[in-house]
Amino acid sequence: MATADDGRPGERANARWYALGYPLFWLVAVFLAPLALLVVSSFYVNVPGGSYRPGFTLDNYARFLDVSPGSGWPPIEANIYLRQLWLTIEISLVTAVVSLLLGYPIAYYLARMDRPWLRSVLLVTIISSLWVTYVIRAYAWQVILASGGILSSVGVAVGVLAEPRAFYPGYWGLVVGMVYVFLPFMILTLYTSIRNIDAALFEASKNLGAGPTTTFRRVTLPLSKNGIASGTALVFILALGAYVMPRLLGSSAERTLPVLIEAQIMGESNYPFGAAMSIGLIAVVLVFLWLMVRFTDVTAASLGGEQTVEPDGGRPVGGGATDGAWDRIGSVAAAVGLTRLVGRLGAVVGRIDARRRERLLWTASRLYVAAVMTFVAAPLAIIVAVSVTPEQFLTFPPGGISPRWYVEFFTDASWMLAFVNSLGIAAAAAALATTIGGSLAFALDRYGYRWGRLFGTFGVLPILVPPVIVGVAFLIFFLELGLAGSRTAIVVAHGIFYAPFPFILISQGLDELDRTYEEAAMNLGASGTLTIRTITYPLLRANVVSGALFAFILSLNEYIIAWLLSLFLVDTIPIQIFNSLRYGYRPTIAAASVVFIGLTVVVMVAIDRLSGGIWE
Amino acid sequence: MSDIALSGITKRYPGGVLAVDDVDLEIDRGEFVTLVGPSGCGKTTTLRTIAGFERPTAGTVSIGGVDVTDAPPYERSTGMVFQDFALFPHMTVYENVAYGMEVRGDHTDEEIDTRVAETLELVELPGVADRTPDQLSGGQQQRIALARAIAPRPEALLLDEPLASLDKKLREQMQLELRRIQEEVGITTVFVTHNQEEALTLSDRLAVMNEGRIEQVGPPETVYDEPDTRFVADFLGTANLFDGTVAAVEDGYATVGCGDLEIRARHRGEATVGESASVVVRPERFAIDDGRTGGNVFEGTVRFKRHLGSSVEYRVESGNDRELVVVRRSGTDARSVGDRLSLSVDAEDCLIVGA
Numbered sequence: 001m002a003t004a005d006d007g008r009p010g011e012r013a014n015a016r017w018y019a020l021g022y023p024l025f026w027l028v029a030v031f032l033a034p035l036a037l038l039v040v041s042s043f044y045v046n047v048p049g050g051s052y053r054p055g056f057t058l059d060n061y062a063r064f065l066d067v068s069p070g071s072g073w074p075p076i077e078a079n080i081y082l083r084q085l086w087l088t089i090e091i092s093l094v095t096a097v098v099s100l101l102l103g104y105p106i107a108y109y110l111a112r113m114d115r116p117w118l119r120s121v122l123l124v125t126i127i128s129s130l131w132v133t134y135v136i137r138a139y140a141w142q143v144i145l146a147s148g149g150i151l152s153s154v155g156v157a158v159g160v161l162a163e164p165r166a167f168y169p170g171y172w173g174l175v176v177g178m179v180y181v182f183l184p185f186m187i188l189t190l191y192t193s194i195r196n197i198d199a200a201l202f203e204a205s206k207n208l209g210a211g212p213t214t215t216f217r218r219v220t221l222p223l224s225k226n227g228i229a230s231g232t233a234l235v236f237i238l239a240l241g242a243y244v245m246p247r248l249l250g251s252s253a254e255r256t257l258p259v260l261i262e263a264q265i266m267g268e269s270n271y272p273f274g275a276a277m278s279i280g281l282i283a284v285v286l287v288f289l290w291l292m293v294r295f296t297d298v299t300a301a302s303l304g305g306e307q308t309v310e311p312d313g314g315r316p317v318g319g320g321a322t323d324g325a326w327d328r329i330g331s332v333a334a335a336v337g338l339t340r341l342v343g344r345l346g347a348v349v350g351r352i353d354a355r356r357r358e359r360l361l362w363t364a365s366r367l368y369v370a371a372v373m374t375f376v377a378a379p380l381a382i383i384v385a386v387s388v389t390p391e392q393f394l395t396f397p398p399g400g401i402s403p404r405w406y407v408e409f410f411t412d413a414s415w416m417l418a419f420v421n422s423l424g425i426a427a428a429a430a431a432l433a434t435t436i437g438g439s440l441a442f443a444l445d446r447y448g449y450r451w452g453r454l455f456g457t458f459g460v461l462p463i464l465v466p467p468v469i470v471g472v473a474f475l476i477f478f479l480e481l482g483l484a485g486s487r488t489a490i491v492v493a494h495g496i497f498y499a500p501f502p503f504i505l506i507s508q509g510l511d512e513l514d515r516t517y518e519e520a521a522m523n524l525g526a527s528g529t530l531t532i533r534t535i536t537y538p539l540l541r542a543n544v545v546s547g548a549l550f551a552f553i554l555s556l557n558e559y560i561i562a563w564l565l566s567l568f569l570v571d572t573i574p575i576q577i578f579n580s581l582r583y584g585y586r587p588t589i590a591a592a593s594v595v596f597i598g599l600t601v602v603v604m605v606a607i608d609r610l611s612g613g614i615w616e
Numbered sequence: 617m618s619d620i621a622l623s624g625i626t627k628r629y630p631g632g633v634l635a636v637d638d639v640d641l642e643i644d645r646g647e648f649v650t651l652v653g654p655s656g657c658g659k660t661t662t663l664r665t666i667a668g669f670e671r672p673t674a675g676t677v678s679i680g681g682v683d684v685t686d687a688p689p690y691e692r693s694t695g696m697v698f699q700d701f702a703l704f705p706h707m708t709v710y711e712n713v714a715y716g717m718e719v720r721g722d723h724t725d726e727e728i729d730t731r732v733a734e735t736l737e738l739v740e741l742p743g744v745a746d747r748t749p750d751q752l753s754g755g756q757q758q759r760i761a762l763a764r765a766i767a768p769r770p771e772a773l774l775l776d777e778p779l780a781s782l783d784k785k786l787r788e789q790m791q792l793e794l795r796r797i798q799e800e801v802g803i804t805t806v807f808v809t810h811n812q813e814e815a816l817t818l819s820d821r822l823a824v825m826n827e828g829r830i831e832q833v834g835p836p837e838t839v840y841d842e843p844d845t846r847f848v849a850d851f852l853g854t855a856n857l858f859d860g861t862v863a864a865v866e867d868g869y870a871t872v873g874c875g876d877l878e879i880r881a882r883h884r885g886e887a888t889v890g891e892s893a894s895v896v897v898r899p900e901r902f903a904i905d906d907g908r909t910g911g912n913v914f915e916g917t918v919r920f921k922r923h924l925g926s927s928v929e930y931r932v933e934s935g936n937d938r939e940l941v942v943v944r945r946s947g948t949d950a951r952s953v954g955d956r957l958s959l960s961v962d963a964e965d966c967l968i969v970g971a
């Protein structure tokens with residue numbers, strides 16, 4: 001297809017391949033290779049005592065999938081791994097459905113409200129919490145749910161509880177924590193999809209005589225189906241791969257597959273078996289993605305956040321379109337539940353006259369929004385409160401205000417080392433991610449490739465792989481290279497894992513960039529590189545910098561990959577906090593968390609300002 | 617010697633579209649040539665080939681006598697004005713206009729200062745140097761785009777529908793401005809438009825393009841009065857076209873049979889009996905009710921009447937679903953809808969073109 005006549009005179013014939021070489025080196029050689037190695041090593045032979053021998057055995061899979069009859073009924077009950085796999089799927093589904101039910105009204109309210117400043121505040125709150133490391137957020141819920149924690153203290157104080165009790169570890173404590181961390185993804189996906197509905201359609205519906213509930217049922221809900229589908233799918237996949245929440249909020253009965261994988265790797269050093277279970281988890285994700293692509297129009301790429309061309313494509317986590325297939329299989333039972341709920345509500349409200357009805361609905365929804373926003377914001381606020389408590393141990397309510405834990409944080413050598421490590425790793429990973437994502441975006445925008453779509457998929461693929469698996473794959477890879485347990489290893493893993501963010505943001509910038517500017521520059525005598533320096537880069541700067549900041553903030557807050565690759569030799573703040581949680585709740589943890597949250601919020605606000613409200 | 621020469625330019629896009637098909641065009645120094653044709657006929661592609669944004673599939677481009685077919689855009693000396701101006705949004709007007717001299721690096725700062733000032737003077741916008749493009753009106757942006765293109769003193773000025781985004785009044789004013797500045801600077805200019813009126817008013821010569829080919833090149837009056845092809849006649853201005861077969865040929869004239877009627881018309885080249893041909897009659901060439909009975913006479917009824925300001929246009933139904941367009945100066949030969957009339961036209965004013 002490409003002939004020498006294509007393109008512009010003076011363009012190097014091979015420029016397109018040079019441009020693509022760099023990102024593909026990282027995304028294929030350095031990312032797919034470890035994944036391939038993971039597959040291979042799942043057939044290796046474990047040597048008790050922490051090593052393994054290349055070979056070919058199916059023992060690892062046999063152990064994982066063993067359902068030998070006679071050992072119990074139903075067969076799945078006999079095999080703890082399969083049982084826990086099923087539990088992982090169940091908890092992920094519950095999380096996705098609860099997030100949808102809880103998140104839809106919020107998203108709807110946010111999308112339809114008409115006070116831009118309040119919307120900004122609410123969105124920034126939701127978004128800021130999104131990036132704070134799961135470790136800190138799990139810690140916040142431990143503080144709330146522990147025996148003697150806030151919930152139980154309040155319960156006793158108001159007389160609902162006879163004596164203090166713990167709400168964690170356990171199934172429902174875990175679900176609360178999971179919903180808490182994944183709800184923002186759901187809200188943002190739904191928000192974008194509802195926002196994209198032309199406001200005139202609501203008016204048209206009302207003008208045609210439909211009341212608010214009918215309008216919702218007949219207009220809003222059908223038009224946001226794709227948002228519902230991608231939001232639910234996204235949360236489900238994220239929940240499947242979650243490690244920190246199940247580990248810190250679940251009891252031993254709630255050890256999900258990622259927790260078991262980590263235990264095999266870091267506890268038992270049984271790499272082949274850990275690899276086999278990782279492949280099992282990937283298989284679940286792939287089967288789910290296949291079902292989704294098969295029965296809906298939501299594409300894997302759209303989950304990765306790749307911009308879809310359809311007007312209803314969503315940011316930041318994307319959304320494809322769905323078609324009638326969606327109705328046919330009716331697979332989002334949640335949507336049905338939502339309709340029922342609204343319908344029932346509508347019946348009650350229907351008896352009140354129209355004007356008061358609408359006012360009532362808005363008041364109710366405001367209260368609801370306030371409640372959910374409290375759910376989103378309170379845990380981090382509680383951490384702040386804990387960090388300034390003067391006491392040695394957490395008490396509630398705190399007995400005063402003191403900076404002593406901040407002083408301890410900033411003067412403690414091991415905290416400071418972790419802090420410096422975190423910042424250094426995040427900065428280097430951000431630089432790597434930006435060069436990978438940026439060069440891929442640039443190459444794909446500039447040159448047509450026969451396999452362009454595939455290369456684009458490579459660009460979003462890393463974040464679709466559960467982080468625990470990325471961590472295990474890189475660990476095995478870096479062990480082979482002798483790099484495991486180094487900061488370099490973490491930087492490379494984070495740089496690749498988070499490359500999709502700069503890739504998406506820069507692709508989007510290039511998409512919106514009018515190529516005529518570059519042509520004008522060349523016409524005026526600027527060479528290719530001079531054009532990029534004086535025109536292209538300045539016009540893309542906001543996207544490039546936000547992409548880098550995103551990668552920075554994500555790397556800064558990442559736990560499981562860093563932990564697996566640290567081999568106990570490298571400390572970052574999330575690792576340090578996680579480890580400290582084992583030894584009680586010294587409020588220094590809270591102080592460290594607050595410093596970290598502060599940093600995260602500052603960077604998020606910077607991104608928002610830079611891009612002129614990218615969340616709008 | 618010609619300043620810009622296109623020879624055998626052909627451009628086939630990767631998808632297979634043949635956008636430009638064997639175009640030859642020579643443009644003299646200081647000349648203003650317009651490429652005109654319907655949307656999609658290959659004008660932009662031709663212009664972009666001159667600027668160096670597209671590599672032709674075949675043929676050569678030379679500017680100032682030098683073959684630049686393989687030279688990148690930044691090594692050719694052309695100044696381009698883009699349809700949406702493409703003023704750099706992150707630079708001031710001054711920086712935009714200075715950009716071409718700065719990136720070439722062959723001017724001192726003082727020279728650049730002076731040149732920018734002169735050029736802004738030339739486009740009659742001396743006061744806007746410190747503004748950014750979004751602080752300018754459409755017409756002002758247009759002038760700055762022109763200033764930016766000519767400031768480095770390129771050998772050729774290329775304009776791609778630069779006036780299309782302006783409203784009618786501003787567009788007409790800018791046409792005059794553009795011509796004034798072009799003559800003042802004396803720069804060889806290629807102007808692209810799909811607007812035939814604009815092409816007729818502005819150009820020294822115009823090249824009418826259709827489906828990737830140039831159908832005719834010439835001064836506006838020649839192309840209008842003596843179209844070479846049916847397409848050119850139809851595209852420029854309004855034309856009554858009669859399609860038929862040559863019935864008889866005699867010394868400079870031929871008779872063309874068009875179903876129920878025969879028209880005697882002038883022909884320039886070879887007309888062969890039995891060949892299909894079209895006859896072009898411009899609407900202002902008809903005489904109304906001048907009493908003639910022989911020759912090219914059409915009886916008809918006025919079906920529609922339209923005032924065009926200085927003239928009036930009639931649509932006259934004349935047998936067999938044939939509708940003739942007739943234009944008269946306002947105040948002469950006034951007729952009303954429903955009036956019957958007789959239209960006649962001299963064979964001299966009827967022109968045979970290839971079908």
Ligand SMILES: Nc1ncnc2c1ncn2[C@@H]1O[C@H](COP(=O)(O)OP(=O)(O)O)[C@@H](O)[C@H]1O
Nearest residue numbers: 629631633635654655656657658659660661662
């Ligand atoms: N980059 C391109 N790739 C493929 N086809 C193109 C491209 N640019 C233009 N074309 C096609 O080439 C033909 C001529 O286009 P263009 O030169 O833009 O015409 P004009 O400027 O006269 O409207 C059209 O059919 C158009 O669709």
Ligand SMILES: [Mg+2]
Nearest residue numbers: 656659660661
């Ligand atoms: Mg064009």
